[in-house]
């Protein structure tokens with residue numbers, strides 16, 4: 001089952017609750033919350049207060065992507081917010097194994113995200129513990145960037161590696177997902193598609209999500 005996770009980064013924050021409900025009614029499967037701290041990435045977005053408000057606005061699972069330094073300090077607050085899935089940037093973790101365990105011990109699904117320049121080997125020794133792996137297909141920090149094509153080979157390599165290891169964490173993609181790229185991304189082996197500007201920038205969320213679903217469920 002392939003899933004669509006709209007990123008609220010591109011939503012209208014003056015009407016955030018309505019915007020979350022709107023994508024739920026339009027067929028979204030998860031709600032993706034992009035947390036940026038102005039240090040790990042050159043942008044500041046939202047924190048646990050917004051993640052908690054998001055959980056109250058929908059019955060869909062909240063997926064928190066931490067693009068922050070020192071995630072261990074903030075993970076307990078995001079767990080309290082009600083998030084069901086939390087991913088950390090592998091590059092931002094001094095002790096990635098410990099961070100993953102911290103998330104899992106709270107009964108929350110744990111993911112590791114990899115920047116476009118980070119090799120898959122960065123997660124080799126935690127891969128068995130991961131519930132999902134997030135391949136960043138843009139450099140993190142901003143919505144609306146162009147999809148980096150080399151991400152497709154990275155997904156294919158990851159898919160083959162997981163098969164060899166007989167592991168099945170979800171593969172998530174984030175950045176530049178739109179009606180032109182989604183089919184190729186899906187064919188490479190992605191399970192969860194994060195899309196911000198392509199959904200929230202469209203005039204009809206239902207039409208956009210339905211078109212995405214048609215393309216990924218062929």
Ligand SMILES: O=C(CO)[C@H](O)[C@H](O)COP(=O)(O)O
Pocket residue numbers: 007009010034065067138139140141142143144145174175176177194195196197198
């Ligand atoms: O994590 C992100 C940026 O760091 C966003 O989730 C991502 O860029 C989605 O935006 P878009 O779909 O507009 O590319």
